[in-house]
Amino acid sequence: MKYQSHSVAYNHFVVALLLFALQVIAGLFIGVQYVFPDFFYQIIDFNVMRTIHINLLIVWILIGFMGASYYLVVEESETEVWSPGLANIHLVGFVIGGVAAIVGYLFGWTDGREFLEQPFIIKLAITVVVLAFVLNIIMTIIKGGRWTSVQIVLVMGLVGAALFFLPALGNHVGLYDNLSVDKFFWWWTVHLWVEGVWELIMGAMLSFLLLKLTGVDREVLEKWLYVIVGITFFSGILGTGHHYYWEGYPSYWLWIGGIFSASEPFAFLGMTIYAFTMMELAGRTHPNRVAIYMTLGCAIFAFLGAGVWGVMHTLPMINKYTHGTQITASHGHLAFFGAYAMINIAMMAYAIPAMKGSDGFNKRTGLTAFWLMVIGMSDMTLALFGAGVVQAFMERYNHVPFLDVQNQMGLFYAVRLAGGVVFAVGVFYLIKAFFEPGEKRSA
Amino acid sequence: MTKNSARNLFFIGTFACMVIFFALSIHTMSTIPEFTHSENLTDDVVAGKKVWEKYDCIGCHTLIGEGSYYAPELKDVYSRKGPAFLRAFLKDPVKIWYGTAEAAAGWRKMPNFHLPEEEIDHLIAFFEWGDKIDTHNWPPRPQKGVAQATGSAATVGAITGEAAMDLQVQQGEALVQEKACTACHKIKGTGAPVGPDLTGVTKRLDVEIVRKRLRDPKSVNPDSIMPNFGFSDAEIEVIIAYLKTL
Numbered sequence: 001m002k003y004q005s006h007s008v009a010y011n012h013f014v015v016a017l018l019l020f021a022l023q024v025i026a027g028l029f030i031g032v033q034y035v036f037p038d039f040f041y042q043i044i045d046f047n048v049m050r051t052i053h054i055n056l057l058i059v060w061i062l063i064g065f066m067g068a069s070y071y072l073v074v075e076e077s078e079t080e081v082w083s084p085g086l087a088n089i090h091l092v093g094f095v096i097g098g099v100a101a102i103v104g105y106l107f108g109w110t111d112g113r114e115f116l117e118q119p120f121i122i123k124l125a126i127t128v129v130v131l132a133f134v135l136n137i138i139m140t141i142i143k144g145g146r147w148t149s150v151q152i153v154l155v156m157g158l159v160g161a162a163l164f165f166l167p168a169l170g171n172h173v174g175l176y177d178n179l180s181v182d183k184f185f186w187w188w189t190v191h192l193w194v195e196g197v198w199e200l201i202m203g204a205m206l207s208f209l210l211l212k213l214t215g216v217d218r219e220v221l222e223k224w225l226y227v228i229v230g231i232t233f234f235s236g237i238l239g240t241g242h243h244y245y246w247e248g249y250p251s252y253w254l255w256i257g258g259i260f261s262a263s264e265p266f267a268f269l270g271m272t273i274y275a276f277t278m279m280e281l282a283g284r285t286h287p288n289r290v291a292i293y294m295t296l297g298c299a300i301f302a303f304l305g306a307g308v309w310g311v312m313h314t315l316p317m318i319n320k321y322t323h324g325t326q327i328t329a330s331h332g333h334l335a336f337f338g339a340y341a342m343i344n345i346a347m348m349a350y351a352i353p354a355m356k357g358s359d360g361f362n363k364r365t366g367l368t369a370f371w372l373m374v375i376g377m378s379d380m381t382l383a384l385f386g387a388g389v390v391q392a393f394m395e396r397y398n399h400v401p402f403l404d405v406q407n408q409m410g411l412f413y414a415v416r417l418a419g420g421v422v423f424a425v426g427v428f429y430l431i432k433a434f435f436e437p438g439e440k441r442s443a
Numbered sequence: 444m445t446k447n448s449a450r451n452l453f454f455i456g457t458f459a460c461m462v463i464f465f466a467l468s469i470h471t472m473s474t475i476p477e478f479t480h481s482e483n484l485t486d487d488v489v490a491g492k493k494v495w496e497k498y499d500c501i502g503c504h505t506l507i508g509e510g511s512y513y514a515p516e517l518k519d520v521y522s523r524k525g526p527a528f529l530r531a532f533l534k535d536p537v538k539i540w541y542g543t544a545e546a547a548a549g550w551r552k553m554p555n556f557h558l559p560e561e562e563i564d565h566l567i568a569f570f571e572w573g574d575k576i577d578t579h580n581w582p583p584r585p586q587k588g589v590a591q592a593t594g595s596a597a598t599v600g601a602i603t604g605e606a607a608m609d610l611q612v613q614q615g616e617a618l619v620q621e622k623a624c625t626a627c628h629k630i631k632g633t634g635a636p637v638g639p640d641l642t643g644v645t646k647r648l649d650v651e652i653v654r655k656r657l658r659d660p661k662s663v664n665p666d667s668i669m670p671n672f673g674f675s676d677a678e679i680e681v682i683i684a685y686l687k688t689l
């Protein structure tokens with residue numbers, strides 16, 4: 001390894017990948033419950049494993065971000081991590097907190113607010129971990145003394161993520177007794193993460209990958225990075241309003257939320273164009289094919305999942321009928337996978353072989369993983385989309401009772417489960433590629 | 444455009460959007476009392492929200508459209524089903540919904556949390572309060588209010604002959620659907636077996652008893668869990684007209 005402290009990134013990646021596998025297993029579990037409702041009924045109920053599924057998702061994405069940030073910052077700053085010890089300690093802290101939370105859910109220890117189910121002390125522990133991490137990153141950059149634009153955007157994203165986690169603590173100190181107040185600030189964390197600050201993290205990482213994979217001029221790249229994150233915040237902050245249509249707030253949110261969130265896809269479209277143009281300029285010469293696939297895959301599926309699948313139900317007159325249906329689940333899956341799972345995987349596909357001194361993941365295994373995940377997720381997304389259209393039309397528009405509609409939709413859920421199995425096999429191949437010896441350096 | 448101007452635009456734009464967003468947020472918070480009737484936000488309601496969180500109900504249900512998509516939306520469950528149903532259901536969901544565990548096998552169903560009476564009270568208070576939040580009429584539901592049904596039922600009374608009879612039956616059916624009698628009664632095979640099957644009930648029972656029961660269930664059975672829907676006489680007649688066709 002060129003830098004000793006790359007081992008810090010490596011440790012984070014290993015943990016992230018493991019938790020990803022567990023997340024997918026939990027997903028399969030609740031996918032089975034959708035098809036066979038008696039599966040573990042009254043033993044491990046749907047809500048329990050669903051909570052575990054989405055918590056593992058957030059935890060592994062965050063740990064992946066941490067590992068990828070350490071790798072990126074070391075490379076960009078051309079210096080070792082400020083405190084590798086601290087990094088490993090906060091990783092262990094995060095894992096302990098995460099495991100405690102997951103085991104707690106199995107025993108009903110929960111705060112019962114979607115995505116933010118972690119009990120108060122776990123949330124405090126996460127806050128401490130994240131602060132330690134952000135400190136370590138900033139100190140490393142200061143130590144290196146090279147504030148590149150990629151690092152500035154990354155740090156803004158990380159600090160923003162820490163800041164917008166704070167509203168999540170409000171329920172524990174009695175600020176959210178009113179459900180509408182609770183929901184208002186719940187979205188400050190949930191929406192302003194995925195459609196705000198996380199996009200900065202993603203943009204920084206995408207730029208880093210393009211720099212490494214294409215060797216395109218840094219000035220040009222960084223200029224477009226600012227343009228893209230500019231669109232992100234311009235549309236995404238006021239776009240929060242697309243969650244404020246029906247929760248007991250004034251109706252101006254229907255206009256503001258509708259208009260601004262409808263422009264959010266431009267940020268994702270920008271990233272797609274950005275990635276493809278830079279690859280085109282460079283003539284795609286880099287030998288790490290798997291990393292190139294994952295990077296371009298991320299650019300495409302982030303646009304499809306977040307941009308297209310998001311804008312589809314973001315206008316109030318459509319959202320009125322699709323709000324809280326399987327359409328939302330369809331979008332949630334494709335967006336999270338395309339944007340944040342894929343950017344992490346792309347960073348791993350680039351960084352792991354680079355650390356090990358090989359050209360890239362084994363091409364066969366890596367590309368098998370890519371295609372299985374992409375096909376599996378596309379299948380799941382389309383199945384849920386079909387279910388969502390039926391549900392929106394029958395339940396919301398024609399007022400047929402919920403279960404009468406759901407009980408007709410077994411086929412959609414069976415198809416989703418099949419897609420989930422394909423996806424899980426893809427994850428298996430990804431793990432295999434991770435630990436396998438990579439491609440040998442070709443002449 | 445140079446890199447520096449792109450960067451400046453980014454910082455200025457972000458700052459401006461943040462300022463607008465915070466200003467609107469403050470304004471929205473000032474409207475919360477009006478939109479959510481916070482004067483009715485009693486301790487019981489707050490306790491109900493805590494119970495809602497304690498059992499992670501949102502892990503299966505949506506509430507005002509947010510949460511999980513495995514179980515029904517509950518924003519308007521209070522006005523759809525009423526407190527009597529909620530109380531009975533939360534005590535023993537499978538029995539109320541499906542009758543027996545065998546009948547429920549293979550179907551989606553809610554676990555029994557063995558909720559203490561007090562927690563059920565709190566949950567019902569929470570649902571009752573949540574029902575009144577002004578959500579710009581979300582979730583979309585058929586707009587057949589009681590008042591409307593009463594008014595037109597009275598009009599129907601003035602018309603005579605077969606056409607009027609048909610209209611009465613239709614109105615009765617609409618009321619029975621709106622009040623979700625099938626939450627507790629089977630009608631032509633669908634519905635829950637909490638109370639007796641309503642198919643052919645007017646052939647089994649004297650119409651006067653049905654009328655009495657609809658006016659006030661407790662007048663027939665003091666322990667009845669059937670809610671008093673507060674029907675007007677005209678409404679009771681259209682319901683009976685409908686029940687007679689079953």
Ligand code: HEM
Nearest residue numbers: 194242261264306310311313314323324328332335336339
């Ligand atoms: C990578 C970026 C994104 C991710 C990870 C993401 C993820 C999600 C998730 C998980 C939910 C469900 C939240 C819940 O549990 O209620 C959601 C809801 C929603 N998203 Fe996104 N999203 C992204 C981008 C976008 C974009 C760009 C748009 C619009 C153009 C959008 C529009 C919406 C809308 C309208 C809802 C509410 C659905 C409803 O009413 O039920 N999303 N998103």
Ligand code: HEM
Nearest residue numbers: 024027028030031328329332333336337341420511512513
């Ligand atoms: C094996 C594959 C998977 C299966 C079978 C699966 C299944 C499920 C199920 C059944 C739910 C609950 C939906 C509901 O409330 O009705 C869910 C929620 C969710 N899953 Fe997955 N999942 C899988 C993989 C993934 C992956 C790879 C991601 C992200 C990268 C993901 C992200 C999410 C998110 C964000 C939610 C919450 C959605 C929302 O609230 O709208 N899942 N999943």
Ligand SMILES: [Fe+2]
Nearest residue numbers: 191195240242
């Ligand atoms: Fe959003």
